[in-house]
Amino acid sequence: MNRERFRHWRMKLVIFLAVLGPGIITASVDNDSGGIYTYSVAGAHFGYSLLWMLIPITIALIVIQEMVARMGVVTGKGLADLIREEYGLRTTFILMVLLLVANLGNTISEFAGLASGMSVFGVSRFVAVPLGALFVWALVVKGSYRIVEKVFLGACVFYVVYPISSFLTDHNWSQALMGTVKPSFEFNASYFYMVTGLVGTTIAPWMQFYLQSAMVEKGIKLKNYVYSKWDVIAGCFVTDIVAFFIIVACAATIFASGHREINSAADAALALRPLAGHAASALFAFGLVNASLFSASILPLSTAYSVCEGLGLEAGVNKRFHEAPAFYWLYTTLIVVGALTVVVLSEEMQIPIILLSQVTNGVLLPFVLIFMLRLSNREDLMGKYRNTRTFNIIAWVTCVVMISMTALMLVSAFFPARIPA
Amino acid sequence: MIYFTELENLPMYGVKGEYLGRLCDICVDPSQNSLRVASYVVRGPKKNLFCITHEQLQSLSVRAGQTSVPREEVRRYAPDEGLLHVKKDVLDQQIIDVNNRKVVRVNDVDFDIQPTDGHTELRIVAVNVGFAAAVRRLLQGLAAKYTIRLITSPFPTKTIPWEFVNLIEPNPARRVKLRISYDRLAQLHPADIGDILEELSPGEQKAVIESLDDETAAQAISEIPTRMQAALLESISPEKAADIVEEMPPDEAADVLQEMPPETSAEVLADMEQEEAEDVRELLGFEENTAGALMTNEFVFVGDAATVEGAIVALKNFEGPLEPIHVIYLVNSEAVLTGAVPLARILLAESSVRLKDLSEESVVSLPSHADKKEVVDVFHKYNLVTLPVVDEKGHLLGVVTFDDVLELMLNRK
Numbered sequence: 001m002n003r004e005r006f007r008h009w010r011m012k013l014v015i016f017l018a019v020l021g022p023g024i025i026t027a028s029v030d031n032d033s034g035g036i037y038t039y040s041v042a043g044a045h046f047g048y049s050l051l052w053m054l055i056p057i058t059i060a061l062i063v064i065q066e067m068v069a070r071m072g073v074v075t076g077k078g079l080a081d082l083i084r085e086e087y088g089l090r091t092t093f094i095l096m097v098l099l100l101v102a103n104l105g106n107t108i109s110e111f112a113g114l115a116s117g118m119s120v121f122g123v124s125r126f127v128a129v130p131l132g133a134l135f136v137w138a139l140v141v142k143g144s145y146r147i148v149e150k151v152f153l154g155a156c157v158f159y160v161v162y163p164i165s166s167f168l169t170d171h172n173w174s175q176a177l178m179g180t181v182k183p184s185f186e187f188n189a190s191y192f193y194m195v196t197g198l199v200g201t202t203i204a205p206w207m208q209f210y211l212q213s214a215m216v217e218k219g220i221k222l223k224n225y226v227y228s229k230w231d232v233i234a235g236c237f238v239t240d241i242v243a244f245f246i247i248v249a250c251a252a253t254i255f256a257s258g259h260r261e262i263n264s265a266a267d268a269a270l271a272l273r274p275l276a277g278h279a280a281s282a283l284f285a286f287g288l289v290n291a292s293l294f295s296a297s298i299l300p301l302s303t304a305y306s307v308c309e310g311l312g313l314e315a316g317v318n319k320r321f322h323e324a325p326a327f328y329w330l331y332t333t334l335i336v337v338g339a340l341t342v343v344v345l346s347e348e349m350q351i352p353i354i355l356l357s358q359v360t361n362g363v364l365l366p367f368v369l370i371f372m373l374r375l376s377n378r379e380d381l382m383g384k385y386r387n388t389r390t391f392n393i394i395a396w397v398t399c400v401v402m403i404s405m406t407a408l409m410l411v412s413a414f415f416p417a418r419i420p421a
Numbered sequence: 422m423i424y425f426t427e428l429e430n431l432p433m434y435g436v437k438g439e440y441l442g443r444l445c446d447i448c449v450d451p452s453q454n455s456l457r458v459a460s461y462v463v464r465g466p467k468k469n470l471f472c473i474t475h476e477q478l479q480s481l482s483v484r485a486g487q488t489s490v491p492r493e494e495v496r497r498y499a500p501d502e503g504l505l506h507v508k509k510d511v512l513d514q515q516i517i518d519v520n521n522r523k524v525v526r527v528n529d530v531d532f533d534i535q536p537t538d539g540h541t542e543l544r545i546v547a548v549n550v551g552f553a554a555a556v557r558r559l560l561q562g563l564a565a566k567y568t569i570r571l572i573t574s575p576f577p578t579k580t581i582p583w584e585f586v587n588l589i590e591p592n593p594a595r596r597v598k599l600r601i602s603y604d605r606l607a608q609l610h611p612a613d614i615g616d617i618l619e620e621l622s623p624g625e626q627k628a629v630i631e632s633l634d635d636e637t638a639a640q641a642i643s644e645i646p647t648r649m650q651a652a653l654l655e656s657i658s659p660e661k662a663a664d665i666v667e668e669m670p671p672d673e674a675a676d677v678l679q680e681m682p683p684e685t686s687a688e689v690l691a692d693m694e695q696e697e698a699e700d701v702r703e704l705l706g707f708e709e710n711t712a713g714a715l716m717t718n719e720f721v722f723v724g725d726a727a728t729v730e731g732a733i734v735a736l737k738n739f740e741g742p743l744e745p746i747h748v749i750y751l752v753n754s755e756a757v758l759t760g761a762v763p764l765a766r767i768l769l770a771e772s773s774v775r776l777k778d779l780s781e782e783s784v785v786s787l788p789s790h791a792d793k794k795e796v797v798d799v800f801h802k803y804n805l806v807t808l809p810v811v812d813e814k815g816h817l818l819g820v821v822t823f824d825d826v827l828e829l830m831l832n833r834k
Contacts, residue, residue: 076622085513089528089558216622221652312515312526312550 015224020231021149022214023069025298026207027061027235028156031242032295033113033265034106036288038201039243040268042194043250044260048172048179050194051247054240055180057202060398061236064369067376067387067395068208069232072215073225074385079212079368080310082375092310098364100330103206103303105357107338110299112350113292115342116266120285126343133339136297137332140317148317149218155294159242161283166249168280169272170256176248189412196409203402205364208372210302213309222385249276249284300334362410369399422546423483424554425507425530426561426569432485433463433473435492441473442466444486447532448504449545451600456583458532458543461486462498462506470498481534481541483566489540503598507545510588515625516548517587519605522613524620528554531580548586551579591624593631603629607637615644618653627656630665639668642677651680654689663692666701670742672717672825675704679714704819712796713789715829716810716819717745723776725751725759730772732762745822747806750784751776757815758786786811789818793829800826 031039042050068079075082084092114132115125140148185191211232220228250268253275254260262268269285301317304327308315314324321328341350373395376387387395431444442465450459461473472495479489488495505511507530518525529549535542553576560569587606590596606614606629614633618626618641630638630653642650642665654662654677666674666689678686678701690698700718707713719741723731732749739746749767751760760780770779786809787799799808800823808821 076624084526088513089555090561093555093559219623219648219652221655311555312528 012227015227020227021153022211022218022220023065023228023232023235024156024238025149025152025235026065026211026214027232027239028159028242029210029291029295029298030061030202030204030207030239031159031246031291032106032110033117033288033292034109035201035243036113036246036291037265037268038197039246040250040254040262040265042198043247044254044262044268044271046191046194047251047255048175048248049184049186050198051176051179051244052181052183053195053198054244054247057199058236058240060199060402061202061239062233063391063395063398064203064208064372064402065211065232065236066229067372068212069215069228070225070385071372071376071382072212073220073222073228074382076216078216078306078309079209079372079375080306082381083371084310084312086375086378087371089311095364095367096307096310098360099205099209099306100303102357102360102364103299104334104337105354105360106204106206107296107299107334108341108350108357109354110292110296111338111342112347112354113265113288114296116264117269117285117288117292120266120269120281120288129339129342132293132296133335136293136300137335139297140301140331141321141328143317152294152298155290156238158290159238159287161287161290162242162245162249165272165276165280165283165287166245166252168283169249169252169276171248171252176244176251180244192408193412196405196412199402199405200362200409203365204361205368206299206302206306208368209306210298213302213305249280252276253280296335296338300331300338303334304328304330359410362406365406366399366403369403373399423481423532423534423543424549424557425512425532426554426557427483427566428481428532429508430562431481431483433461434485434487435495436479436487436489437491438487439492440466441471441488441492441495445470446506446508447543448472448501448506450504452503452598455600456544458545459504463495471495472498475542476540478541478543481543502595505588505599510590511548515589515621516581517589517606517617517629518550518581518585519587519609520581520585522609522617524617525550525581528558545583547580547582549578549580552576553578589621589625589628591628593628596628596632601632603632607633611637611640612644614641618642618645619649623652623656626653631657631661635661635664636668639665643669643673647676647680650677655681655685659685659688659692663689667693667697670717670745671697671700671704671719672715672819674701675714678705679709707789710793711789712787712791712793712808712810712821713818715793715796715825716789716821717825718819719745720750720807720809720820721746722750722752722817725753725777727751727776728772729767729770729774729776729779732767732776733772745807745824748820749776750809750817750820751780752817755814756817758784758809758811758817760784761809784809786815786817787821788813796821797826797829 071079071082080092080096083095111129111132115129118128119125139151215228249272254262254268254271257275262271265288266285269281269288272284273281305315307330308327313326315327316324341353376382377392379386425447428444428447433441433444435441442463444461445464446462447458448460448462449455453459457475459475461478463471463473465471473488477488477490477495479487511527511530513527515524515526527548527550531546531549533544533546535544553573556573556576557569560572585605587603588601590599590601618629621629630642633641642653654665666677678689690702703718704714721735721739723735735749747764749762749764750758751762753759760777761784762776762779766779785799785803785805787796789810789812796808799805806823809817810819810821812818
């Protein structure tokens with residue numbers, strides 16, 4: 001009896017490990033260089049007091065990611081495919097152009113993150129960025145989906161450097177726990193700016209496209225969806241646990257020291273050096289490099305996939321260059337332009353591009369979320385797997401909050417509030 | 422030639438010039454005529470939908486359409502599953518282009534206007550998947566139709582004649598109503614059908630497989646990755662799956678059954694014909710990634726006393742596919758492998774010659790538990806096309822064919 005039960009559980013574990021991937025990878029890429037920067041600033045300026053935000057953020061992330069994952073498994077089609085079939089070519093085209101612009105900007109920020117992370121180790125961006133770009137390009141063009149996924153899962157594991165780095169600091173667990181469970185509010189511009197920043201960095205349009213396509217590409221069967229759901233949920237938790245440790249590391253050191261001015265994620269790593277030692281600082285910077293490289297390969301890939309899918313062009317890692325030229329050209333161009341921008345332009349000159357990408361992300365998000373909600377309620381597409389009433393209420397509330405927060409973040413991006421040093 | 426993008430939103434008028442509404446969809450009734458437009462769906466000013474039948478249409482141009490009857494005689498639109506709606510069912514959907522053996526997405530649909538005794542008929546000519554059609558869709562309604570034609574004229578057009586278009590309808594009942602058949606698709610090479618299947622979502626794959634005959638379905642399924650095969654066969658009824666698996670080469674069948682959950686594969690095996698199920702069961706007993714798991718048990722063998730004539734009789738009596746047969750194997754009275762004769766030698770020899778004399782000096786074989794790596798090495802070293810597999814006592818169990826080794830090599834990369 002016991003043996004049978006053991007076998008039963010082992011079987012379940014095997015299936016879970018087989019479907020594991022898309023959810024965890026998507027959620028981890030969410031902690032890209034921009035995310036790490038935002039969490040570092042949150043910790044550096046507000047100490048442990050913003051940790052409570054992570055709980056509603058995790059819930060929102062789970063609600064939205066579960067919905068696209070489910071759509072991918074049930075319909076066997078990507079989000080761009082579904083939008084094309086439902087809303088026509090013109091809508092899809094506009095969405096894809098916006099996605100392209102937004103993701104080009106995102107790719108630039110990833111390469112910028114790579115450059116600044118490597119600068120902590122004394123490596124010039126003229127070396128780090130071209131090498132990084134080449135690595136990322138070759139991985140996808142020369143590798144197969146299975147290899148790519150394994151490398152990505154490996155990259156997810158490296159996020160463990162953040163918990164380690166925060167253990168090396170002089171942290172205060174009781175304060176951190178208090179900050180996590182007890183919401184605290186401040187009524188001033190910089191607090192508000194920070195809150196919208198945290199929310200805005202969590203849910204980006206590209207993630208929805210990527211996750212759904214990854215589910216389809218992986219060929220997850222409907223009866224195994226339960227396991228995929230756990231993949232998604234686990235991913236969301238892991239992501240926000242990493243965010244928790246980044247905030248704690250910065251709160252315990254930079255915030256406590258009183259010198260709270262940081263302008264990039266690499267600044268945070270440098271600030272850790274005198275406060276928590278070389279090891280903590282190096283781990284922090286390594287995490288940034290890993291996250292940037294990881295996102296720099298997934299973002300262009302997911303963009304090329306979605307655009308080709310939506311416009312009916314051939315796409316796929318398993319196809320050759322001449323079979324899917326549009327796909328490979330898009331992918332290559334995004335990486336080359338992204339890397340070149342960081343190498344050629346100075347940091348100040350990159351700011352307007354990144355701002356533009358934030359705006360397009362913000363414009364895109366409401367459309368993507370609303371299309372998703374409407375599609376996942378369609379009976380002919382989803383059958384009995386369409387959203388339940390309760391789920392719809394939670395999802396609509398989440399989407400409305402996300403959309404308004406993003407709108408507010410955009411406004412504040414143009415009128416930056418002065419963050420008290 | 423007129424495009425759907427030019428017809429959509431076209432103002433429609435009654436016989437007295439009264440405004441009816443705007444054209445929003447065009448329907449074809451495949452049970453009547455697969456090319457002629459059967460009816461026109463019009464959205465009235467109050468959002469109510471009307472349906473103009475093809476007999477009621479007096480004239481149609483890029484500017485407007487007019488009926489031959491007054492507004493009162495135009496009936497209300499009632500949804501009908503048996504009608505093919507150009508906008509809803511064709512535009513932006515994926516179709517199979519049988520001629521070019523590809524799955525493509527429809528950008529526009531081309532029609533021909535034909536005046537027919539007193540009224541106007543529209544015939545569906547082709548679907549448009551080219552760049553010009555995509556630009557036309559983007560500009561639709563934003564510029565005059567004439568201007569759009571001018572702008573798009575330099576872009577490449579790509580059309581697929583309607584008779585080469587295979588729609589993909591997951592709902593079986595509707596497939597029957599719309600008379601969707603995959604006869605033309607079935608005539609393609611199974612490897613091409615396999616490629617097409619790989620491009621489709623699981624629901625669509627199921628639709629295509631269910632409408633193919635068992636033999637074609639089996640050949641096409643054998644061409645897609647094993648995991649996809651398993652998922653696809655699991656999604657259809659066990660009886661149909663059994664019919665298809667029966668037609669597959671036994672080694673492919675064993676691979677796919679191994680990939681399925683035990684309950685499902687048992688069910689499929691139980692539904693199969695006794696003989697075929699036996700062949701597959703035999704192969705299922707071997708451990709994965711060994712010569713035993715790679716081999717097929719469809720091969721030709723004769724007793725080692727036989728002559729060329731006997732070999733030809735054995736070939737004539739062989740029930741499996743002949744294409745993979747390149748060598749005839751010889752066994753002694755205890756079924757132990759003793760020789761191998763290539764077909765070409767048999768072809769050139771007199772009918773009374775004993776096969777033993779034609780056999781190669783020493784026959785290369787591997788035990789069934791040999792690793793797949795060893796199989797590849799042996800194939801490479803001895804330049805083999807087929808490799809016999811034996812048990813510990815040398816009894817001939819089966820044959821590994823070259824195509825399986827090639828696949829093994831490609832997957833290793």
